[in-house]
Amino acid sequence: MDRLLGQPRAVELLQAGLASGKLHHAFIFHGPPGVGKCTAALELARIVLCHQPQQDLAGRVAACGGCDACRLLRHLSPEGEGGTHPDLHLVRKEMAQTAQTATLRTRKQLNIPVDLLRELMVGGTTSDGKYHEAAAFKTPVMRRGKVFIIDEAELMDAHGQNALLKTLEEPPAGTYTILITSAEHRLLVTIRSRCQRIAFVPLADEPMNQWLARHLPELEGAQRQWLAAFAEGSPGRALTAARYDLYAWARMVLPQIEAMRQGRFPDSLGAAMAELVDEFAKAVVKEQPNASKDAANRRGAALMWRLLAQHARGRIHELVGGPAAGDPVKLEPQVAPWLSLLEAIEGAQAELAANVNPGLVADHLVARIWHGFSTAPPAPPAPPAPAAVR
Numbered sequence: 555m556d557r558l559l560g561q562p563r564a565v566e567l568l569q570a571g572l573a574s575g576k577l578h579h580a581f582i583f584h585g586p587p588g589v590g591k592c593t594a595a596l597e598l599a600r601i602v603l604c605h606q607p608q609q610d611l612a613g614r615v616a617a618c619g620g621c622d623a624c625r626l627l628r629h630l631s632p633e634g635e636g637g638t639h640p641d642l643h644l645v646r647k648e649m650a651q652t653a654q655t656a657t658l659r660t661r662k663q664l665n666i667p668v669d670l671l672r673e674l675m676v677g678g679t680t681s682d683g684k685y686h687e688a689a690a691f692k693t694p695v696m697r698r699g700k701v702f703i704i705d706e707a708e709l710m711d712a713h714g715q716n717a718l719l720k721t722l723e724e725p726p727a728g729t730y731t732i733l734i735t736s737a738e739h740r741l742l743v744t745i746r747s748r749c750q751r752i753a754f755v756p757l758a759d760e761p762m763n764q765w766l767a768r769h770l771p772e773l774e775g776a777q778r779q780w781l782a783a784f785a786e787g788s789p790g791r792a793l794t795a796a797r798y799d800l801y802a803w804a805r806m807v808l809p810q811i812e813a814m815r816q817g818r819f820p821d822s823l824g825a826a827m828a829e830l831v832d833e834f835a836k837a838v839v840k841e842q843p844n845a846s847k848d849a850a851n852r853r854g855a856a857l858m859w860r861l862l863a864q865h866a867r868g869r870i871h872e873l874v875g876g877p878a879a880g881d882p883v884k885l886e887p888q889v890a891p892w893l894s895l896l897e898a899i900e901g902a903q904a905e906l907a908a909n910v911n912p913g914l915v916a917d918h919l920v921a922r923i924w925h926g927f928s929t930a931p932p933a934p935p936a937p938p939a940p941a942a943v944r
């Protein structure tokens with residue numbers, strides 16, 4: 555669990571279960587994306603599957619690192635790829651691509667269908683009429699136990715969740731299930747009540763800085779500062795920002811937003827934002843051939859909206875702490891345009907959810923922002939650019 559930074563409460567709960575020898579058989583790891591839920595699940599799997607787990611003087615349990623099981627899990631990536639242990643089972647929406655059931659292979663991978671769960675874990679008859687034995691109830695190959703990790707568990711529909719219930723209700727001895735989710739409310743109450751829930755939180759500044767120094771040591775100066783702010787305590791988001799150079803987005807987009815606030819309409823900002831999102835989605839699909847372009851587009855758009863929303867919140871924060879703070883008559887009209895930007899983003903999200911063409915969504919967004927800005931009183935002369943975009 556040493557790999558897990560900034561989650562002392564989660565580590566404490568899991569260690570308590572391990573040390574007592576009464577580890578719960580089913581967990582929900584919930585919390586915002588990219589804060590270590592998957593890392594923690596894989597760590598727990600390493601310990602549960604290890605043939606000689608070690609306990610230090612403080613009572614903390616860790617995998618030995620040297621047994622057959624540990625060796626098979628040595629090359630496991632933080633995303634869970636590359637492990638060859640036969641008793642560690644990852645269930646992800648992307649796995650539909652290689653499913654036996656033909657209809658699973660050809661559909662868009664936007665959820666975790668019940669057929670996939672039947673094939674990989676809970677057994678039963680899939681929609682093509684084929685019967686699958688329940689992997690969860692088979693004897694572990696290496697005798698220690700079995701671990702099932704369901705990533706983005708909220709993507710299971712009600713059928714899938716109900717099919718999973720039996721395994722959670724009468725778990726075979728030594729079988730552990732970990733559901734990972736950033737939208738716990740989408741899991742059925744019956745599922746939630748059978749699992750131990752472990753909350754994961756955004757990292758505080760200190761562990762986040764440690765994480766950045768360890769994993770992205772090449773970053774420095776303004777870029778590092780910007781990335782730390784953009785990540786908001788999520789190492790996963792920091793990695794995404796570094797991998798796809800979202801700092802370049804900030805330097806391209808934010809000055810134009812500021813220019814708009816100063817009364818200059820940007821001719822091609824909508825098109826430029828749409829292009830950045832499209833490039834992002836293409837890069838994601840190129841790296842992960844199983845990814846859906848649609849899902850990658852949405853993810854890119856969500857990052858772009860986050861960039862804008864964070865900038866607006868920063869501006870509001872400055873105004874509320876600035877010279878006009880005690881004077882609502884002055885403050886309100888200065889804050890209003892930034893609030894209207896946040897509303898414009900809500901509108902863009904709704905359009906994207908309704909499958910409006912991403913280019914159009916971006917154009918509408920710029921028009922709405924412009925409308926909000928142009929009906930506000932003039933901005934105070936040239937505010938300093940935020941540190942990150944200087």
Ligand SMILES: [Zn+2]
Pocket residue numbers: 604605606607617618619620621622623624
């Ligand atoms: Zn071991």
